[in-house]
Amino acid sequence: MSLILIASLLAGAAVAQTVPPPVELFRRTPGPHASAVPASPPQQQLGRWLMSPVLCAGAAGSDVTAQPLVRAPDPQRFLGWSGTTPRRTLTVDFRIDRDGRPLSIARRGTGEYVYVPDAEDVLPALAASRFAPGIARDRCTATFTADLTPIAAAPIDDVMAYSVFPSRAPVRAIWDRLRPPGSTCTDPAPDVLLRAFPAFKAMPDQPGYRTWSMTGYDLDAAGKPRNVRTVAGSGAASLDLGARDAVARSRFERGARVGCLYPYFKGPAILPAPVPPEEDAVRPARATCPQHHGWNRAPVLVYPTTYQRRSIEGWAMIAYDVAPWGQTGNVRVLQAEPSAEFGDAAMAMIRNATLPSSDTGYTGCVDRVRYVIRKPGTPSVTPEIDAPD
Structure with missing residues (x-):
């Protein structure tokens, strides 16, 4: 039908010697979710997470107070792309115990899980932070917002922090920003004859968080470091001092150079x-599930990766029922600490497990899943289910 209509219009135009208006077979109009295409090509950017003031409410919902930080959370930097779509924010609810430790950390519910890009380290970073000790505080909240800056304009401290703890392999623009103006210490870099290291074990423990120090130096004609200085870092004085001492003790091939970094x-x-509480303390009163049970298909024990990187331990109390053929169901998290993400991981384990078949099945089963990081000489991370086989 469309082809016939077009032919008729063209024939009429030849007789009348006039130019007809153009024929539009279909016109696409922007829908409500259409987004403009940027005029310039996307640009890779360096991102960091900024936290709003932390507010905690009183028992009656009043007396909302801002909480002073002793150690701020420092989520991992990330690489992103410029565009017209704004980044989602991430709002977190939690409580603070008397020692200033954030606990019961959970993303604010929105009815369904909403993926927030590059936010995997936000909750673990909050778990490793500290607030002023004193009294326990409940109903606390904070909102994290992604801040992205073109790599060429990003603060050099953020660029260095990303190079030390990258979320993916640093791009060329990162290395270009790291090179000090006038540096002669790259392309090629001098051979290392002796690389000294700080006495890490003598430094204070840092539970759940990492520290870093970027040391700048020059080399004299003999390959000995000089003008050793701390150019950036996370603010750990002991590491800064140890890093400068280690660089001063290092040795390199002969040849004077300037603008070196390590x-x-x-x-x-x-x-x-x-x-954690004992299982009996949270077991339903009318539970028919035996306290000691085996597994027909044992749970696949997986430690949450983002907490493993930070050496943060946790636990979850999981309740569930069991069908007569052994399949688990009605799986739910009763409690989880220090973050709800431990409960999510444990719930996924139990859902994929089965128990031996029985005549009637069970209700009110409760297992305590502990996420334990082993000391050197044993497996590094091991989730454990306390219910004996």
């Missing part, structure tokens, strides 16, 4: 989980 970092110490 980073040192100290990994996190284990941040233990708070003491």
Whole structure:
């Protein structure tokens, strides 16, 4: 039908010797979710998470107060792209115990899970932070907002922090920003004859968080460092001092150079989980599930990766029922600490497990899943289910 209509219009135009208006077979109009295409090509940017003031409410919902920080959360920097779509924010609810430790950390519910890009380290970073000790505080909240800046204009401290703890392999623009003006210490870099390191074990423990120090130096004709200085870091004085001493003791091939950089970092110490309750304390009164049971298909024990990186331990109390053929169901989290993400991981384990078949099935099963980080010489991370086989 469309082809016939077009032919008729063209024939009429030839007789009348006039130019007809253009024929539009279909016109696409922007829908309500249409977004403008930027005039310039997307640009890679360096992102960081900024936290709003932390507010905690009183028992009656009044007396909302801002909470002073002793150690602010420092979520991992990330790479993103410029565009017209605004980044989502992430609002977190939690409580603060008498020692100033944030606990019961959970994303604010929105009815369904909403993915927030590059936010995987936000809740673990909050778990490793500290507030002023004193009294316990409930109903606390904070909102994290992504702040992205073109790599060429990003603060050099953020660029260095990303190079030390990258979320993915640093791009060329990161290395270009790291090179000091007039540096002769790259392309090629001098051979290292002796690389000294700080005495990391003598430094204070840092449960759940990492520190870093970027040391700048020049080399004399003999390859000995001079003008050793701290150019950036996370503010750990002991690491800054140890890093400068280690660089001064290092040796390189002969040849004078300027503008050299080297980073040192100290990994996190284990941040233990708070003491979990006993299973009997949360077991339903009319539970028919035996306290000691085996598994037909055992849970696949997986430690949450983002908490593993920070050496943060946790636990979750999981309740569920069991069908006569052994399939678990009605799986739910009763409690989880220090973050709800431990409960999410434990619930996924139990959902994929099965128990031996029985005549009637069970109700009110409760298992305590503990996420334990082992000391050197044993497996590094091990989730454990306390219910004996």
